[in-house]
Amino acid sequence: MNAAPTTPTTGGQADLLSVDADYLWHPWSPSRVNAETTVAVSGQGCEVRDADGHRYLDARSSGLNANLGYGCRPVIDAVSEQLSRLMTYDLGEGANVPAIRLAQRIAELTGPRLTRTFFCNSGSEAVEATIRVARFYHAALGSPERNIIVSLDNAYHGATMAAAACSAASSPFADAVAPPGFVTVPRPVPEAGPSGSDGVEALRDFLAENGERTAAVIVEPVQARGAYISPDNYLRAARELCDRHGVLLVLDEVTTGFGRTGRMFGYEHAGIPPDVLLTSKGLGAGYVSLAAVTTTEHVFDVFDRNKREMAGFVHGHTHSGHAAACAAGLAVIDFIDTEGILANVRARGDQLLDALAEVHSLPFVHDVRGRGLLVAVETDSRRRASRMRRHMRAAGVLVRRVGPNVLLAPPLVVTSSEIDRIATSLVAAAGVVGTGPG
Numbered sequence: 001m002n003a004a005p006t007t008p009t010t011g012g013q014a015d016l017l018s019v020d021a022d023y024l025w026h027p028w029s030p031s032r033v034n035a036e037t038t039v040a041v042s043g044q045g046c047e048v049r050d051a052d053g054h055r056y057l058d059a060r061s062s063g064l065n066a067n068l069g070y071g072c073r074p075v076i077d078a079v080s081e082q083l084s085r086l087m088t089y090d091l092g093e094g095a096n097v098p099a100i101r102l103a104q105r106i107a108e109l110t111g112p113r114l115t116r117t118f119f120c121n122s123g124s125e126a127v128e129a130t131i132r133v134a135r136f137y138h139a140a141l142g143s144p145e146r147n148i149i150v151s152l153d154n155a156y157h158g159a160t161m162a163a164a165a166c167s168a169a170s171s172p173f174a175d176a177v178a179p180p181g182f183v184t185v186p187r188p189v190p191e192a193g194p195s196g197s198d199g200v201e202a203l204r205d206f207l208a209e210n211g212e213r214t215a216a217v218i219v220e221p222v223q224a225r226g227a228y229i230s231p232d233n234y235l236r237a238a239r240e241l242c243d244r245h246g247v248l249l250v251l252d253e254v255t256t257g258f259g260r261t262g263r264m265f266g267y268e269h270a271g272i273p274p275d276v277l278l279t280s281k282g283l284g285a286g287y288v289s290l291a292a293v294t295t296t297e298h299v300f301d302v303f304d305r306n307k308r309e310m311a312g313f314v315h316g317h318t319h320s321g322h323a324a325a326c327a328a329g330l331a332v333i334d335f336i337d338t339e340g341i342l343a344n345v346r347a348r349g350d351q352l353l354d355a356l357a358e359v360h361s362l363p364f365v366h367d368v369r370g371r372g373l374l375v376a377v378e379t380d381s382r383r384r385a386s387r388m389r390r391h392m393r394a395a396g397v398l399v400r401r402v403g404p405n406v407l408l409a410p411p412l413v414v415t416s417s418e419i420d421r422i423a424t425s426l427v428a429a430a431g432v433v434g435t436g437p438g
């Protein structure tokens, strides 16, 4: 007979957090874990319940990924059905039906230009794979010296070595271990008004001098770190400059992809498809860990044509194209399609920005901006934004703080009354923290 388990599976917030403090190593630790850490035990719709039974409106979609909210039946059913039938089968050696069907489904959405999908398990892995694709691609075309990866100020592309090297370093150690060949250029700063920069000149100048050594430019249509929007004109200019210099344009849509901005993909606003499209959070919607690198037939063909010299694309993961994860991806796309999710994102995003208009005029609020359901209220300091986050949590609304920004990214299924609740709690928090220094 098995011994009775000695580790309780549940407990109250305080109990769990004390065990957490002894055993769990959190990502981005230790700063985020304290007595106010939400130990979530269940969720339904846009709400999560903590270990003491408190309910919160999750206006941050967990990690900007619980895009269809909690308890989304069609996705859960698709995953369980696939787990029972065949949890996975290795794409390195063979194939499985959900992976084949999901690659086809993505191509229906991104074609005719983007047709080939390589699956990974996280946004960082997708960025890592893309950097290898970009460098191998140029090497196969006879230009191995083209290895520079250009990213923008304040970008976030992930936590693995190369992905972190094209994200603004958050630790002095990160710089010390960064691999070579990564360059950052200024981002467009339209929110600074007439004194802002459109960013195009910086990219144009860099490529004029270094275009022949550059493999790829990687841009987020809306930066996850603070909802800074890359204006449509910027993306069009980046497309044109990349074409002129033979550089691959990579759009990192790990956060924006699959509906967050009110279109299926952020690039649709500017009407310019990239050479490589990266998606992840919205594709798995928090139900599974899944990411996709979707590229053109031309890029794929360079690998295919040179398979003898290059041995193909020597890259992959045990769980590339995991069957149950891909089944989730298919169910997520169906749900977005059949439930009118994109229209909801546009309507609720407009509603949120309208409701926040009144905080825009407060002296400590520098900007209120957003696209779809990726919205930021930028304050004058990190401290002020942290205080707002705390006040909103006390009022039952969870948000993310990024630098001086309060970031709002509720699930794409959020209702009109939930948007009212989010806006009301933010306006109230702004009222409380508006007095005194930041």
Ligand SMILES: Cc1ncc(COP(=O)(O)O)c(C=O)c1O
Binding pocket: 121, 122, 123, 124, 125, 127, 156, 157, 158, 159, 220, 224, 252, 253, 254, 255, 280
């Ligand atoms: C734009 C973007 N790229 C890449 C990543 C990295 O994704 P992951 O955390 O799944 O590795 C993130 C995560 O926040 C992101 O927002």
